[in-house]
Amino acid sequence: MKRALAALALGLSLALAQGKITVWTHFGGPELEWLKAQAQAYEKTSGTKVEVVEVPFGDIKQKFILGAPQGQAADLVVSIPHDWLGEMAQAGVLEPMGKYVTQSYLSDLQSVAVEAFTFGGKLMGLPAFAESVALIYNKKYVKEPPKTWEEFLALAQKLTTGSTFGFLYNIGDPYFNFGFFRAFGAENVFAKDAKGNLDPSKLLLGGEVGEKALSFIKDLRFRYNLVPEGVDYGVADGAFKDGALAMIINGPWALGDYKKAKIDFGIAPFPTPPGAKNPWGPFLGVQGVVVNAYSKNKTAAVNFAKTLVTGKNLVSFNQAGGRIPVSKSAAKTLEKDPVVAGFSRVFALGTPMPNIPEMGKVWGPWANAISLAIQRPDSNVKKIVEDMVAEIKKAIGR
Amino acid sequence: MKHPPGLTGFLLALSLLLGLLILSTGVGVLGYLVLEAYFAPPGWSILVLALLVLVPGAILVGRLFPWLTDWYYFLPALSFLLVFTLYPIALTVYLAFTDYSGRKNGFPDRSTETRVLKQEGPRLTLEEPVREALRCDPCTGEPVEVYSEGHRARARILEAEGPTLLLDRTPPFPVEYVAKVNAFQFVGLKNFGFILSQASKALLPVFAWNVAFALSTVLLNAFLGLVLGLILNNKALKLRNFYRTVLIVSWALPGVITVQVFVALLNYNFGAINRLLGVLGVYPIPWLNDPDWAKVAILLVNLWLGFPYMMTATLGALSTIPDELYEAAKVDGATPWQALWGITLPLLEKPMVPILLSSFAFNFNNFYIIYLLTGGGPAQEGRLATAQATDILISWAYKTAFSAEGQSAYGLGAAISLLIFAITVAISLVNFRVTGALREVR
Numbered sequence: 001m002k003r004a005l006a007a008l009a010l011g012l013s014l015a016l017a018q019g020k021i022t023v024w025t026h027f028g029g030p031e032l033e034w035l036k037a038q039a040q041a042y043e044k045t046s047g048t049k050v051e052v053v054e055v056p057f058g059d060i061k062q063k064f065i066l067g068a069p070q071g072q073a074a075d076l077v078v079s080i081p082h083d084w085l086g087e088m089a090q091a092g093v094l095e096p097m098g099k100y101v102t103q104s105y106l107s108d109l110q111s112v113a114v115e116a117f118t119f120g121g122k123l124m125g126l127p128a129f130a131e132s133v134a135l136i137y138n139k140k141y142v143k144e145p146p147k148t149w150e151e152f153l154a155l156a157q158k159l160t161t162g163s164t165f166g167f168l169y170n171i172g173d174p175y176f177n178f179g180f181f182r183a184f185g186a187e188n189v190f191a192k193d194a195k196g197n198l199d200p201s202k203l204l205l206g207g208e209v210g211e212k213a214l215s216f217i218k219d220l221r222f223r224y225n226l227v228p229e230g231v232d233y234g235v236a237d238g239a240f241k242d243g244a245l246a247m248i249i250n251g252p253w254a255l256g257d258y259k260k261a262k263i264d265f266g267i268a269p270f271p272t273p274p275g276a277k278n279p280w281g282p283f284l285g286v287q288g289v290v291v292n293a294y295s296k297n298k299t300a301a302v303n304f305a306k307t308l309v310t311g312k313n314l315v316s317f318n319q320a321g322g323r324i325p326v327s328k329s330a331a332k333t334l335e336k337d338p339v340v341a342g343f344s345r346v347f348a349l350g351t352p353m354p355n356i357p358e359m360g361k362v363w364g365p366w367a368n369a370i371s372l373a374i375q376r377p378d379s380n381v382k383k384i385v386e387d388m389v390a391e392i393k394k395a396i397g398r
Numbered sequence: 399m400k401h402p403p404g405l406t407g408f409l410l411a412l413s414l415l416l417g418l419l420i421l422s423t424g425v426g427v428l429g430y431l432v433l434e435a436y437f438a439p440p441g442w443s444i445l446v447l448a449l450l451v452l453v454p455g456a457i458l459v460g461r462l463f464p465w466l467t468d469w470y471y472f473l474p475a476l477s478f479l480l481v482f483t484l485y486p487i488a489l490t491v492y493l494a495f496t497d498y499s500g501r502k503n504g505f506p507d508r509s510t511e512t513r514v515l516k517q518e519g520p521r522l523t524l525e526e527p528v529r530e531a532l533r534c535d536p537c538t539g540e541p542v543e544v545y546s547e548g549h550r551a552r553a554r555i556l557e558a559e560g561p562t563l564l565l566d567r568t569p570p571f572p573v574e575y576v577a578k579v580n581a582f583q584f585v586g587l588k589n590f591g592f593i594l595s596q597a598s599k600a601l602l603p604v605f606a607w608n609v610a611f612a613l614s615t616v617l618l619n620a621f622l623g624l625v626l627g628l629i630l631n632n633k634a635l636k637l638r639n640f641y642r643t644v645l646i647v648s649w650a651l652p653g654v655i656t657v658q659v660f661v662a663l664l665n666y667n668f669g670a671i672n673r674l675l676g677v678l679g680v681y682p683i684p685w686l687n688d689p690d691w692a693k694v695a696i697l698l699v700n701l702w703l704g705f706p707y708m709m710t711a712t713l714g715a716l717s718t719i720p721d722e723l724y725e726a727a728k729v730d731g732a733t734p735w736q737a738l739w740g741i742t743l744p745l746l747e748k749p750m751v752p753i754l755l756s757s758f759a760f761n762f763n764n765f766y767i768i769y770l771l772t773g774g775g776p777a778q779e780g781r782l783a784t785a786q787a788t789d790i791l792i793s794w795a796y797k798t799a800f801s802a803e804g805q806s807a808y809g810l811g812a813a814i815s816l817l818i819f820a821i822t823v824a825i826s827l828v829n830f831r832v833t834g835a836l837r838e839v840r
Contacts, residue, residue: 062500062806065503065806066500069503087500089507089508090509090580091501091505091507094508096509120509124508124509228667229667229687230666230667230687235665235668360801365782365783368777368783371775372779375687375776375777379779391782
């Protein structure tokens with residue numbers, strides 16, 4: 001018995017010494033193929049076995065936070081959006097990356113990406129690519145993207161016929177709607193304090209800003225008759241893929257499918273909504289690779305993470321799925337790519353989505369307020385905004 | 399010694415077995431903790447240590463109480479019960495009184511990781527001022543974790559000044575890093591207070607709809623199931639086996655898929671159902687977009703999912719009614735209608751009532767139909783985002799714990815589930831008392 005146990009222990013420790021790392025990913029299709037190819041290449045050069053496991057996007061954060069301290073989570077995740085960073089870092093499951101990276105690596109990254117992956121003054125992951133929503137138009141219907149709201153409205157209404165739609169988007173989701181809030185005066189969801197950190201006690205979505213933005217979103221449905229009831233992400237995305245939709249607000253993640261459907265598309269910023277004082281500007285999301293703080297094979301995990309985010313590999317990643325790399329050298333190589341160029345212009349208008357954990361308490365009431373506003377033509381926008389602000393403040397104050 | 403009779407014997411045997419299991423697990427865990435101070439033992443060493451206690455313990459107890467040895471067949475089942483039922487229940491009760499969450503999880507906050515420059519006994523010098531590096535104010539009493547490659551230890555801060563801090567114990571290894579621990583603590587009844595503070599905007603309306611939903615879905619399903627069961631039971635009906643098979647199809651399909659299909663079918667502008675109604679000249683119905691119609695949609699979809707069960711139950715119960723009763727009724731000159739009201743329905747009552755009650759209890763916590771069909775939505779004015787028009791208690795609990803309140807508010811979620819447990823038990827007790835179902839079954 002004891003001998004068998006000793007042999008078992010020896011076998012286990014040998015297996016560990018040889019090395020194996022697990023990667024969780026939410027990538028699919030060609031991007032997953034890319035990751036698997038990277039894993040194989042890394043296996044060849046380092047001798048460390050890399051196992052790629054697909055985990056649904058929505059499950060990753062919770063599974064990782066719960067599993068990591070028990071040794072039941074992957075050694076690294078490819079990739080997480082930066083707005084999960086605060087919560088995951090505070091839960092203690094992320095390895096701070098500052099001690100592993102060089103200055104030249106950092107200087108090759110766009111500063112907004114480094115900012116997005118910095119929490120509490122520490123770099124908690126390696127940013128890889130950025131994303132935001134933009135106005136994606138089908139060139140079959142739209143020759144030149146509309147520059148002003150009047151052009152946009154005329155075009156969209158003209159193209160809304162029995163068999164085609166002028167403009168649809170996932171109207172119930174705050175992420176797709178933030179651009180309008182920004183246009184009507186919200187710099188971000190929270191204001192910054194004196195030190196430049198987001199201050200969760202200063203919510204910018206309420207008051208006049210919220211009322212105007214919500215009224216505009218409501219008007220898209222009931223006044224301009226563009227986005228009818230029943231439109232959600234699936235409907236809008238499907239219509240664009242079928243070539244029945246001229247313009248959509250969507251992000252780089254959808255482009256692979258649009259290419260596959262042979263849609264000739266272009267990318268532009270949404271025009272400034274009527275009566276707004278600022279230009280439309282979306283949430284900027286940065287996704288990056290994070291390493292498990294409890295990993296048994298940290299060095300291998302960190303090294304693999306670093307190979308994934310080199311400029312060269314990010315270029316090949318862009319070619320696989322069309323995501324926009326945050327590395328300056330990669331962006332330079334891809335300068336001529338119309339998608340990269342189009343999104344780069346949109347990024348300039350956006351602002352990073354907050355990465356503080358308090359943001360988690362905003363999404364629910366915010367989505368609730370939007371769906372209330374677009375439920376009936378006579379919805380009381382002022383009261384809806386007041387209720388939303390009260391609910392968020394109460395949740396954050398707790 | 400002979401087996402003690404009746405309940406005493408049962409309880410004695412059960413407590414001896416449970417005691418044995420708990421004792422050996424306790425020794426296993428304790429031994430693991432002791433070993434951990436010297437080297438990093440693998441997780442399964444707990445199991446080995448526990449078995450080292452359990453096997454001799456079982457032999458010893460078997461000598462003392464020879465009658466108990468037959469009960470040892472229960473040990474595997476009991477240990478599963480302990481691990482998968484009793485432990486989670488105990489943990490839920492415990493967590494309901496704490497502020498445990500994804501953030502306050504008892505693990506070190508790695509974003510406060512700070513390098514230790516100098517170490518003299520329990521006094522550490524950090525590379526940054528303690529207050530900023532560990533983000534604590536005041537820092538006295540804060541739990542921290544100190545670690546280096548392969549070692550980790552917990553300690554508390556006794557005092558902090560500038561970049562130096564004094565720990566309450568001397569770490570037994572050279573420390574490289576220190577990080578604050580996100581400790582969770584007892585908060586007493588605060589979680590329950592928070593739930594009750596939402597009573598008018600969440601708890602009460604959600605509870606009312608929950609009861610209405612469970613009650614009407616059971617009655618609707620039972621009514622349709624009963625009618626279909628009675629029709630199919632008629633031996634004069636041709637092709638009745640064919641009808642029976644067809645009618646059971648909706649039960650045979652996985653509900654998760656059916657509900658997703660219904661979401662698409664019920665879409666306001668793009669769903670097949672509204673298009674069909676449009677052909678018939680009916681205005682499109684906002685199935686999933688209107689707070690009231692969404693409730694109707696849920697009841698209808700649940701009817702589609704649930705009536706075959708009731709139909710099968712009715713058919714089964716009908717087959718237990720002896721044909722002689724109907725023959726006697728016929729001889730006495732009763733009409734089929736009188737036979738239905740006088741014989742069939744009264745005789746169906748006894749087997750059906752427990753089925754209806756268990757169906758009510760199941761639907762009371764029927765999370766998946768709500769979550770998949772409407773996600774609790776649509777939004778309703780004057781309500782919280784976590785308690786929308788079709789949210790039932792369990793989906794409200796899920797949203798409160800996992801999508802609002804800092805996403806992983808397990809303490810709060812545990813408190814809500816305790817509350818739901820109490821409500822379900824209360825309703826079941828009332829049900830059993832009123833219908834006398836328990837007495838009948840006995």
